[in-house]
Amino acid sequence: MTNTAEITEPREGHREVLESVVVRFAGDSGDGMQLTGSQFTLSTALAGNDLATFPDFPAEIRAPTGTTFGVSAFQINFGAREVMTAGDQPDVLVAMNSAALKVNLGNLRRGGLVIVDSGTFKERDLRKAGYDTNPLEDGSLDPYQVVEIDVSKMVVESVKEFGLGTRDALRCKNMWLLGLVYWLYGRDRQPSIDWLNNKFKAMPDVAAANVAALNAGHAYGETVELPGEILGYTVGPAKIDSGLYRNVAGAEALAWGLAAGTQLAELPMFFGSYPITPASSLLHTLARLKQFGITTFQAEDEIAAVCAAIGASYAGQIGVTSSSGPGIALKTEAIGLAIMVELPLVIVNSQRAGPSTGMPTKTEQSDLYQAVYGRNADSPLVVLASNGPGDCFYTAIEAVRLATKFMTPVMLLTDGYIANASEPWMIPDFSTFEKFPVKQHTEVDGFEPYNRDAETLARVWPVPGTPGLQHRVGGIEKDFTSGHISYDAENHQRMTDVRHAKIDNIANFIPEQAVDQGEAGGKLAIVGWGSTYGPISRAVSNMREQGRDVSHIHLRHIWPLPRNLGELLSSYDTVICPEMNNGQLSTVLRAEYLIDVRPLTKVEGMPFKIREIEAAIEAALDA
Amino acid sequence: MNQQAPIQYKPKDFATDQEVRWCPGCGDYAILKGVQKTLAEIGTAPEDEVFVSGIGCAARFPYYIETYGFHTIHGRAPAVATGVKLANPDLDVWLVSGDGDAMSIGGNHMMHLLRRNIDVNYLIFNNEIYGLTKGQYSPTSRLGTRSPSTPAGSIDAPVSACGLALGAGGRFVARGIDRGQKELPGILKSAHAHKGASFVEILQNCIVYNDGVFDGVVDKSVATEAQIHVKHGEPLRFGAENAKGLKFNAKAMRLEVVTVGEDGVTEDDIIVHDETNLALAQMLAAMDRPDFPVAVGVIYNNPADVTYDQAVHAQNASAKASAKITTIDQLLRSGATWQVD
Numbered sequence: 002m003t004n005t006a007e008i009t010e011p012r013e014g015h016r017e018v019l020e021s022v023v024v025r026f027a028g029d030s031g032d033g034m035q036l037t038g039s040q041f042t043l044s045t046a047l048a049g050n051d052l053a054t055f056p057d058f059p060a061e062i063r064a065p066t067g068t069t070f071g072v073s074a075f076q077i078n079f080g081a082r083e084v085m086t087a088g089d090q091p092d093v094l095v096a097m098n099s100a101a102l103k104v105n106l107g108n109l110r111r112g113g114l115v116i117v118d119s120g121t122f123k124e125r126d127l128r129k130a131g132y133d134t135n136p137l138e139d140g141s142l143d144p145y146q147v148v149e150i151d152v153s154k155m156v157v158e159s160v161k162e163f164g165l166g167t168r169d170a171l172r173c174k175n176m177w178l179l180g181l182v183y184w185l186y187g188r189d190r191q192p193s194i195d196w197l198n199n200k201f202k203a204m205p206d207v208a209a210a211n212v213a214a215l216n217a218g219h220a221y222g223e224t225v226e227l228p229g230e231i232l233g234y235t236v237g238p239a240k241i242d243s244g245l246y247r248n249v250a251g252a253e254a255l256a257w258g259l260a261a262g263t264q265l266a267e268l269p270m271f272f273g274s275y276p277i278t279p280a281s282s283l284l285h286t287l288a289r290l291k292q293f294g295i296t297t298f299q300a301e302d303e304i305a306a307v308c309a310a311i312g313a314s315y316a317g318q319i320g321v322t323s324s325s326g327p328g329i330a331l332k333t334e335a336i337g338l339a340i341m342v343e344l345p346l347v348i349v350n351s352q353r354a355g356p357s358t359g360m361p362t363k364t365e366q367s368d369l370y371q372a373v374y375g376r377n378a379d380s381p382l383v384v385l386a387s388n389g390p391g392d393c394f395y396t397a398i399e400a401v402r403l404a405t406k407f408m409t410p411v412m413l414l415t416d417g418y419i420a421n422a423s424e425p426w427m428i429p430d431f432s433t434f435e436k437f438p439v440k441q442h443t444e445v446d447g448f449e450p451y452n453r454d455a456e457t458l459a460r461v462w463p464v465p466g467t468p469g470l471q472h473r474v475g476g477i478e479k480d481f482t483s484g485h486i487s488y489d490a491e492n493h494q495r496m497t498d499v500r501h502a503k504i505d506n507i508a509n510f511i512p513e514q515a516v517d518q519g520e521a522g523g524k525l526a527i528v529g530w531g532s533t534y535g536p537i538s539r540a541v542s543n544m545r546e547q548g549r550d551v552s553h554i555h556l557r558h559i560w561p562l563p564r565n566l567g568e569l570l571s572s573y574d575t576v577i578c579p580e581m582n583n584g585q586l587s588t589v590l591r592a593e594y595l596i597d598v599r600p601l602t603k604v605e606g607m608p609f610k611i612r613e614i615e616a617a618i619e620a621a622l623d624a
Numbered sequence: 625m626n627q628q629a630p631i632q633y634k635p636k637d638f639a640t641d642q643e644v645r646w647c648p649g650c651g652d653y654a655i656l657k658g659v660q661k662t663l664a665e666i667g668t669a670p671e672d673e674v675f676v677s678g679i680g681c682a683a684r685f686p687y688y689i690e691t692y693g694f695h696t697i698h699g700r701a702p703a704v705a706t707g708v709k710l711a712n713p714d715l716d717v718w719l720v721s722g723d724g725d726a727m728s729i730g731g732n733h734m735m736h737l738l739r740r741n742i743d744v745n746y747l748i749f750n751n752e753i754y755g756l757t758k759g760q761y762s763p764t765s766r767l768g769t770r771s772p773s774t775p776a777g778s779i780d781a782p783v784s785a786c787g788l789a790l791g792a793g794g795r796f797v798a799r800g801i802d803r804g805q806k807e808l809p810g811i812l813k814s815a816h817a818h819k820g821a822s823f824v825e826i827l828q829n830c831i832v833y834n835d836g837v838f839d840g841v842v843d844k845s846v847a848t849e850a851q852i853h854v855k856h857g858e859p860l861r862f863g864a865e866n867a868k869g870l871k872f873n874a875k876a877m878r879l880e881v882v883t884v885g886e887d888g889v890t891e892d893d894i895i896v897h898d899e900t901n902l903a904l905a906q907m908l909a910a911m912d913r914p915d916f917p918v919a920v921g922v923i924y925n926n927p928a929d930v931t932y933d934q935a936v937h938a939q940n941a942s943a944k945a946s947a948k949i950t951t952i953d954q955l956l957r958s959g960a961t962w963q964v965d
């Protein structure tokens with residue numbers, strides 16, 4: 002396929018070699034930025050780089066085109082070394098229109114590269130984007146390297162032969178720019194060409210136009226002299242453990258982990274949910290995995306979703322429900338019921354920013370109190386946290402294991418960042434996973450609904466349909482063994498104690514807390530949980546390379562806490578806890594261990610920057 | 625399947641060892657008796673029966689029935705029952721709610737259970753009051769009901785349970801009376817036989833907080849005039865010697881109470897009950913004192929071809945049959961992968 006008739010010889014020259022780069026694609030939400038980003042991610046992974054990505058959606062589905070609140074972005078950090086985060090600051094900004102430039106320029110590294118479509122800087126565009134003067138002319142781009150191309154015009158030209166209207170032609174703009182960026186980093190276009198041909202199988206003209214645009218953008222890079230004599234860059238392959246890899250987003254890995262968990266437990270799963278950002282993708286993914294013995298149910302609200310899951314658990318399946326903070330709040334009373342009747346239940350919270358509706362598309366870790374403490378009365382349950390997209394797979398399996406082994410609700414915390422971000426993931430060999438088949442109770446002799454396992458304190462799981470085990474359970478306080486209604490004072494004390502002891506005792510069935518980097522004891526420990534893993538890990542490794550005495554501890558088990566954690570944290574002079582909330586884990590650790598854990602907090606809807614954590618480490622060690 | 629003769633159950637096989645804690649004289653006792661009798665007659669094994677309830681006096685019901693029982697939280701029994709039935713469609717699932725539980729806090733779930741048409745039997749004990757919380761007015765309380773929270777009388781219009789159920793798309797709607805022991809088991813058996821969500825409103829006397837609220841309907845002295853017992857295929861007649869009946873006034877599009885033999889009304893003018901007729905069901909459900917008798921019996925029974933639980937399992941089965949990815953290893957390797965050496 003060729004549409005490059007006018008193009009002459011490719012330019013000669015050498016590509017500059019870089020260790021790592023952060024590229025940010027930004028445009029209108031209708032411009033296909035997430036799709037562009039995921040194609041670039043795939044080609045980057047195939048080129049052997051390590052990488053991390055951060056999709057940054059606007060709250061509006063289709064805000065008016067050309068406005069700043071409709072800007073959608075996708076950031077990728079890739080390198081020849083291990084990459085832990087999507088990058089503090091972009092080195093390259095690809096802006097599909099003036100509004101995208103306006104929103105994203107502020108964060109670009111000084112001296113970084115801006116690629117803009119100069120066709121979107123007409124007076125009307127500027128007005129919509131909120132520019133008083135044209136940034137291409139008023140000197141505001143002077144601190145950067147700027148590549149101005151009238152991409153709109155070039156795209157229309159390059160797809161002319163396919164007979165598309167201007168509007169449809171302009172929809173190929175993202176592919177034109179992707180082609181140019183492919184050239185910039187010496188990427189293979191073929192996987193994206195194959196992908197386009199497959200995606201638009203039913204519309205061959207659209208497929209051909211997109212491929213033509215991709216090729217045209219690439220050809221432009223090859224032939225036209227870019228300012229600053231940019232001759233393209235090379236980012237070498239990273240040293241990566243050998244194995245089979247794929248890209249995986251958190252929501253996907255979580256769904257697969259739940260499916261895997263049900264297989265290991267050898268029980269069907271029931272998933273009840275009500276749509277909410279950013280949790281819906283879990284429902285969408287599981288709805289396509291019914292062949293794994295999974296029933297999905299879109300309920301009328303979050304309360305019905307969790308109640309149906311509890312009903313399914315009562316009837317012998319693994320009940321799972323999922324939401325984000327506001328929806329979890331609605332589920333709270335029902336979670337209390339699951340605690341009372343001691344049934345397995347997995348509750349996934351994909352956290353988002355702010356109280357009430359807050360900022361649905363922005364990430365935060367501020368539901369930790371809600372998870373650990375947020376119910377009426379003394380109502381302990383298990384809380385786990387995933388530290389990144391791929392880790393969701395393992396945490397989901399752990400959630401199913403603990404819920405069924407201990408007959409308890411388990412709250413699994415992820416967040417908007419983890420749910421949407423994707424990362425290369427080494428595919429595990431599932432046959433090596435240890436099964437944990439669940440035994441439901443069938444023995445009639447001596448049966449009481451609150452008989453407990455002496456070791457785990459889990460109550461028996463008698464399932465309707467089993468002859469001879471008819472019994473009644475409910476949310477009213479019940480007798481220690483018979484489960485009959487009991488308002489007896491001593492019995493309530495005893496039941497409260499055993500519910501508490503059952504959860505505490507789980508600490509004996511989870512791994513001791515390991516030190517992720519560094520060693521036990523020393524000047525400083527950074528203790529984190531959830532999606533702060535990437536920036537903490539990179540910051541600590543950078544500081545350790547400089548010879549600083551700092552260690553990284555990252556919690557997966559938030560409640561109960563690992564049994565050695567108190568002692569471990571006490572072995573450092575200083576403990577800092579970075580989290581995307583106002584200091585919630587810090588408070589829990591202080592309360593549990595009477596240790597002066599120092600919070601490092603941030604709630605800006607974005608993950609921590611490596612630099613911010615490095616600065617905190619330096620300040621603590623230099624103090 | 626083994627060919628053993630089915631066990632003959634007696635009502636007392638469905639009684640538990642629990643002390644029943646309703647107030648003496650509460651209408652719930654009669655309903656309990658009616659349900660136990662019904663279960664014995666249906667003959668399903670007790671281990672295959674599940675009673676799910678919300679919160680309220682009525683919702684204590686599962687503790688007194690020797691089957692599986694789940695006393696859940698206020699208003700949410702329909703949602704819990706949905707999970708039970710979807711997890712195991714072989715179970716006979718019954719729900720018990722009070723009027724507040726079902727139509728106030730749980731109104732949303734009631735509506736969705738009915739429109740989804742999950743194969744469960746939903747019994748509402750309507751005493752037109754909040755019994756358990758000591759007598760506040762409820763969404764079915766008549767205008768002017770004096771209660772601790774409405775000392776000067778309630779001022780909001782009540783909802784009709786059967787009307788609401790029909791409006792929500794319920795395909796089986798019936799009304800019974802706590803003390804109507806002859807009729808209640810029959811209604812409950814029809815509800816059980818209906819595949820899909822079956823809704824049964826049972827007028828229940830709360831002797832403590834709303835005593836006699838249904839006297840104008842159920843008292844022996846008025847019952848023949850105040851009730852009409854609807855039966856599919858039979859003329860809608862009532863009153864002493866069945867003299868009265870319901871006639872459709874086509875011009876005004878409404879029902880009329882007429883007397884056969886008076887004003888030229890003949891037997892032919894009386895509507896024959898067709899339980900599959902939704903428009904008729906809506907008119908029957910809406911009838912109230914003093915202008916009309918209250919309809920008792922199966923008002924509407926029009927099963928759908930498939931119930932929601934059947935459809936869910938059919939989709940699950942077809943996903944299983946047609947899936948290309950059937951193992952976790954295949955799932956993890958689906959899509960683009962690459963080897964790093």
Ligand SMILES: Cc1ncc(C[n+]2csc(CCOP(=O)(O)OP(=O)(O)O)c2C)c(N)n1
Pocket residue numbers: 679680681682683698721722723724725726749751753754755756757762
């Ligand atoms: C979340 C919640 N809110 C309020 C209550 C208090 N409450 C318990 S039963 C009830 C109303 C019961 O009325 P109804 O459903 O008509 O049942 P009845 O007692 O009349 O049989 C209320 C308000 C509760 N248990 N839970």
Ligand code: SF4
Pocket residue numbers: 645646647649650651652681682751755756829830831832833
């Ligand atoms: S308060 Fe009313 S409804 Fe409740 S048990 Fe007593 S009589 Fe029955």
Ligand SMILES: [Mg+2]
Pocket residue numbers: 680722723724749750751752753754755762
């Ligand atoms: Mg009531």
